[in-house]
Amino acid sequence: MALFAVVWRYTDDVALLDEVRPRHREYLGGMVERGVVRQAGPFGDGSGGLLLYDVEDEHELATWIAEDPFTVSGVIVESRWWPWTPVVGPLAEPRG
Numbered sequence: 001m002a003l004f005a006v007v008w009r010y011t012d013d014v015a016l017l018d019e020v021r022p023r024h025r026e027y028l029g030g031m032v033e034r035g036v037v038r039q040a041g042p043f044g045d046g047s048g049g050l051l052l053y054d055v056e057d058e059h060e061l062a063t064w065i066a067e068d069p070f071t072v073s074g075v076i077v078e079s080r081w082w083p084w085t086p087v088v089g090p091l092a093e094p095r096g
Contacts, residue, residue: 003086005052006051007048008070008076009048010042010046011075016073020070027069037052058081
């Protein structure tokens with residue numbers, strides 16, 4: 001499995017964001033239960049969010065993102081991701 005840091009920029013359409021948010025959070029909740037999403041949350045200014053996915057590869061990541069209600073409904077206007085390797089903290093791999 002590989003960790004990916006995903007950064008989203010949201011639409012300026014606050015009404016759309018508010019309308020879709022409950023379905024998006026339900027979707028993320030299911031992925032957290034499955035271990036696919038490790039952390040997720042919006043930026044304090046409401047402009048976007050940061051998510052940490054734990055997936056096999058970039059193809060699986062893209063599939064999950066494409067099926068998210070935020071993506072399907074047009075809330076996400078920009079999506080970028082990078083493989084991410086935590087070196088300290090609870091997500092870091094134990095060193096021998």
